[in-house]
Amino acid sequence: MQLIRTISEMQQFSKGCKLSGKTIGFVPTMGALHDGHLSIVRDSVKANDVTVVSIFVNPTQFSAGEDFNRYPRDYDGDIEKLSGLSVDAVFLPGVDSVYPDGYKTYVEVRGLSEKLCGQFRPGHFAGVATVVLKLFNAVMPTRAYFGLKDYQQCVVIKKMTADLNLDLEIVLCPTIREHDGLAMSSRNAYLSTEERLEAPLIYKALTEAAKSVNDNSLKTNAIAQILKESLSEMKTLTEIQYASAYDPNTLDEIKTGGITEGQRVLIAVALKIGSTRLIDNIEVD
């Protein structure tokens, strides 16, 4: 497994793979790898000749006052985990090589970026889209893999890929959960013992709301109500940022007309337990 630290070295590696006709699977991450990441890496290893994983804590997707400085970093542990998975290269660019002095260019996926998490994290998706495009230009993947826990990120990246005619396939991977249902996330490490004990109620609330979607008399404001009531059982809950039923393509809240038969529905929440912001979702057919 090669460790690659500069964009030009990464491009050279990928050009070599392409010249020999190899497909490249790419898994972008911010490190602090957990089983959710590793499951995505395994998907890439199965489907591609070569797999590249990037580890880069991207400063432009954190707003002032967010957790950029304390975001968990464990480069040695991450490399050890990846070395057991037939990964061919780990790309670890420095902040200065991604955003050199005088850096000025940002990618904005308008509309989709301002909804849901975008209302509470202004600029976040411009930071994500920008770094993902830069990473794509460095790795030149055949397929790039993203986890559906970050549903809005998946929608934004798919839209950017289509709008900018990027020549690669975006593969979306299912959310991997702890045994008690909590979606795996690097930020779970911030939770206190009490907060961690209550956190599985997020998934419980989502599954209860999902069951009710199949009750065809139910209107979406009833789904929001079920979510809010179930989430409020958590003593450590400090804020619900959003919790409702949304159109999976537009990310608009499905309004009072209710859900029609055959409609796909995204049930999504963002909340804070103590000071830790967590997101989760379920898609229901």
Ligand code: PAF
């Ligand atoms: O999902 C993440 O870990 C990040 O948003 C990503 C896609 C690696 C971009 O920094």
